[in-house]
Amino acid sequence: MLQYILSFCDPSTLFQLMHVSFTTRQEAKKLFWSDPTTRYIVDGQWLLAGGHPRHTNHDLEALTHMQYIEVDFTFGASVFVTEWEDGRYYTEIREGEDQRAAFWMALRRRFPRVTDVVLTEGTSKRLGTPPDKGTRLATGSFDGISLSVSQLQWYNNTSVCPASRYLWRWNRSSSTWELTDTSWNPHRITPPVRKYFGPVGAYQRYDHIDMDLAELEYARENHTIQATEAYYVHIRQPPCVCPFPQCGMQFEQPGEWVAHYSQAYIRSRTHDGRVPLPPWESLRSAFARHDASLELKRQRLSEEMARMQAAWGEPGSSERSTASQQFLQQLRNDPLYAGEITPEESEIWFRYQRDMNGQEHPPIY
Numbered sequence: 001m002l003q004y005i006l007s008f009c010d011p012s013t014l015f016q017l018m019h020v021s022f023t024t025r026q027e028a029k030k031l032f033w034s035d036p037t038t039r040y041i042v043d044g045q046w047l048l049a050g051g052h053p054r055h056t057n058h059d060l061e062a063l064t065h066m067q068y069i070e071v072d073f074t075f076g077a078s079v080f081v082t083e084w085e086d087g088r089y090y091t092e093i094r095e096g097e098d099q100r101a102a103f104w105m106a107l108r109r110r111f112p113r114v115t116d117v118v119l120t121e122g123t124s125k126r127l128g129t130p131p132d133k134g135t136r137l138a139t140g141s142f143d144g145i146s147l148s149v150s151q152l153q154w155y156n157n158t159s160v161c162p163a164s165r166y167l168w169r170w171n172r173s174s175s176t177w178e179l180t181d182t183s184w185n186p187h188r189i190t191p192p193v194r195k196y197f198g199p200v201g202a203y204q205r206y207d208h209i210d211m212d213l214a215e216l217e218y219a220r221e222n223h224t225i226q227a228t229e230a231y232y233v234h235i236r237q238p239p240c241v242c243p244f245p246q247c248g249m250q251f252e253q254p255g256e257w258v259a260h261y262s263q264a265y266i267r268s269r270t271h272d273g274r275v276p277l278p279p280w281e282s283l284r285s286a287f288a289r290h291d292a293s294l295e296l297k298r299q300r301l302s303e304e305m306a307r308m309q310a311a312w313g314e315p316g317s318s319e320r321s322t323a324s325q326q327f328l329q330q331l332r333n334d335p336l337y338a339g340e341i342t343p344e345e346s347e348i349w350f351r352y353q354r355d356m357n358g359q360e361h362p363p364i365y
C-alpha cells in the first residue's frame with residue numbers, strides 16, 4: 001500500500017519522505033532512484049578504467065540504487081582522464097578487448113540495479129549518422145539492460161553551441177542502431193559526491209571542486225549566448241542585433257543569431273573577446289553576481305592549494321616525509337581509495353606531487 005501511494009509522488013516529495021522514518025525511507029528510496037525521467041550522469045572513462053574507488057568522486061553507495069544512467073564520454077569528470085588523453089602519467093587503463101570487458105564488468109559491479117544505459121558521444125561524423133564509437137562497446141553489453149547512445153548535435157558542426165541530442169537504441173538481435181528521438185532531453189543530474197577522508201580525500205576534494213569550477217567558468221559563454229537568445233525572444237522583439245559592437249548584424253528569426261555566432265566563432269575580426277551581454281539591467285546584474293561568486297570560489301581554492309603546499313614542505317624536510325608517507329599509506333590501506341596499481345606508481349600520487357610542487361597543469365580543454 002505504501003509503495004502504491006509513494007508511486008504518485010514526484011522526486012522532491014520522495015526525497016523529503018526519505019527522511020521521515022526507516023520504513024518510508026526504504027520504500028521511497030527504491031522509487032527515488034528508479035524515476036525513468038531522471039538520468040544520473042556518470043563518468044565513462046572511469047568505468048573504462050575498471051571503475052576503481054580511487055578514481056571517482058561519485059558516492060559508491062548511491063550508485064548501487066540507480067536504474068537509469070547516462071555514461072558520459074564527452075568530458076572526463078576527473079583530471080585523471082585529461083592525463084590519460086595527454087598520455088603522460090596514465091598507466092591505469094587497459095587496451096582493446098580487455099577494456100571493453102572491464103567497462104561492462106565495472107558497470108555491473110557499481111550499478112547492480114541498472115536497467116537502462118545511455119552512452120553519450122560528443123559528436124557524430126554527420127547529422128543523423130548512427131553511432132560508430134558506441135558499437136564496439138554495445139556488442140559487449142549484457143542481457144537485461146536497455147542500451148542507447150545519445151549524440152550531441154552542434155550548430156554548424158562547430159563545438160560552440162549544442163543544438164540538440166539524438167537518441168539511438170541498440171537492437172541486440174540485429175546488432176543495429178535505431179533512431180528513437182531527435183530531441184532527447186531528460187532531467188540530467190550528477191550523482192551525490194562521496195565523503196572525503198584523510199590526506200587523499202583532502203586532495204581529491206580540492207581536485208573535484210577545481211574541475212567543477214572550471215566547468216562553470218567554461219559554461220559562462222554558453223550562458224551568455226542563451227541569455228542573448230532569450231532576451232530577443234521574450235523581452236525585446238526582433239530584430240536581434242549581434243551584440244559585438246564591431247559587427248552589429250541584424251536577424252529576424254530566433255536561432256539565426258546563434259547560427260551566425262557559431263559560424264563566425266572560428267575566426268572573426270568583428271567578434272572579439274567574450275559575448276557582450278544584452279542591454280538589460282537585471283540580466284547584467286545577475287551576471288555580475290555570478291562572476292563575483294566564481295571569482296570568490298577561485299580565490300578560496302587557491303588559498304586551499306597554498307595551505308596544502310605549505311604542509312608539503314621543502315624537499316628533504318620532515319614535513320615532506322610525513323606528508324608523503326601519510327598519502328601513500330592511505331592509498332595502500334583505505335578501501336575507499338583502492339585501485340589496481342601500487343600507490344607509488346598510481347596516477348593520483350604523480351598528480352598530487354606535481355600539484356604540491358606547483359608544476360604546470362595540462363590544459364583541461
Ligand SMILES: [Zn+2]
Nearest residue numbers: 242247248249
Ligand atoms: Zn556578429
